[in-house]
Amino acid sequence: MSQVTPSESSCIRRPGYETGLMQHLREGLGIKGVYKVILHEPLTSLHKLMVIQFEKGTPQTEIWRAMYGCASYRRVGGKWIVAVDKDIDGNNTNAVFWAMSYRAKPHRDVQMLMHKDSGHGPRSMIDPEDSAVLINAVLKEPYPPISLPKKEYMENARKIWERLGLPRLQPEMPWYGYDLGMWNDKLEHQAQLAVKGDFWETGKWCARHRRSDVKMNAEMRTVEDKPGRGGRVRARKKK
Secondary structure, X not given: OOOOOOOHHHHHHHHHHHHHXXXXXXXXXXXXXXXXXXXXXXOOOOOXXXXXXXXOOOOHHHHHXXXXXXXXXXXXXXXXXXXXXXXXXXXXXXXXXXXXXXXXXXXXXXXXXEEEEOOXXXXXXXXXXXXXXXXXXXXXXXXXXXXXXXXXXXXXXXXXXXXXXXXXXXOOXXXXXXXXXXOOHHHHHHHHHHHHOOXXXXXXXXXXXXXXXXXXXOOHHHOOOOOOOOOOOOOOOXX
């Protein structure tokens, strides 16, 4: 009788399944940019949820080819297939849901494949066939950096934590901030001002660049970077 995973059997099968998929994608299909394939094991038995990590700059065509390749590799494998960037830990479902929430738009980045075999599991009396959902949660454009201190600051904080004898830390990614394409020299300069304690200089700059002619939540990359009117319109004096 097969037991719920993780089990002795699934722990033995997982390395072989993941290696076989990688070989299929890279060598069998010649897909470029695939970094790693992770099969979800707890309760799903390595069959239903697949996460594919990609190198930065991988063409969208290769990402979709890889997901189609995973969906057709094994008859019962790949009900939910998620493509993510290399910085997303495929073994951490919180990180996978994070990518799905902020790096994918369902109307654009989700495809459904019909007529899949339902495989091992409870059978349905309504419809014996299953389907697959492909989710492209890879970054399609530059993003703001992760809103956390840089790695060196977090590592220093960890040393202080350990020196104080506090409970052992078990950090999960992301545990430090890193660039996702939108960090530039001006922002780095402002960040360094904050580190030095000169954060009011950044406040002065922001005050000079307040605008009253820009709609709320406007994309900052579309707004010309020039001094504004401070967001206020002076009342005219009555004659």
